[in-house]
Amino acid sequence: MADPFLPKGVSLLILESENAVVLWGGNAIASDVMKIVESAQEMRDTARTLRAQGRCIGFVPTMGNLHDGHLSLIRIAKRQADAVAVSIFVNPAQFGPREDFAAYPRTFEADCALCEREGVDLVFHPSVEEMYPEGASTAVTEKALSRDLCGASRPGHFDGVCTVVAALFHIVQPQLAVFGEKDAQQLRVIRRMVRDLHFPIEIVPGPTVREADGLALSSRNQHLTPAQRGQAVCLRQALDEAERRFAAGERDPQALKDAMRARIAREPDARIDYVEIADDDTLTPLDGPITRPALAALAVRIGQPRLIDNTV
């Protein structure tokens, strides 16, 4: 079986660099050569060959503009798999008509440099036409977990996410895929989709990475002005306030939501999209006392950027 990382007809490559000589062939993986693939067919063929060689493919789907949050997901994949694929694809189907698809930052070269530094083996970077063949008319809809929270304020968003992630899973054929806990609802929706549609893929959660003051890393943070950046810490502080009150015995979701809203209301540029406490399994907003694990989740605009955060 040909090694997908080697030139045709070559079964062993000796790579010499200043610090190391890497023997690459058979089941070994070169850590300093990264393959960039744009065609779905080539990605599928590469994945098939890797799997035939008995390698476990770990997958980190992204929309690019990588930051330390993404890098932490890549590191998790690297620890658990022996070939890591990262997709970089800004998915139009998950943006609403008034959302920031065109303005979404595209930083492919910088992203590839970061992937290479992290020892990523494969970057899959398809065009929109490659991912959505002309006349594409099929979508994947998760009908329960995606209804509330971000699903309510971004209609169609999770259909777009599920559709592209299902397609990416078919193309990349990973055994495991890593999703960030910052996007708590997305993580749960994808887990449900994987279960319901019998994808043979383990979904691995990656903890939220935060700035020193608690702000969760997000590609959207770069659109905050310095004054808004200062105010954005209110998301984490609102969640901290809810956690403090819960630890002190408060079980009324309305009281916890009121406390979170009050903290956010202190910031002049903050506009609440939602502040919610939901059952952690069903994501249904709670209206009675909290007796089971609950997810406190919020989405807040600080000026233009819409930021999300959560705690369980």
Ligand code: PAF
């Ligand atoms: O979390 C994201 O960046 C996107 O929703 C994902 C999972 C890459 C699908 O486009």
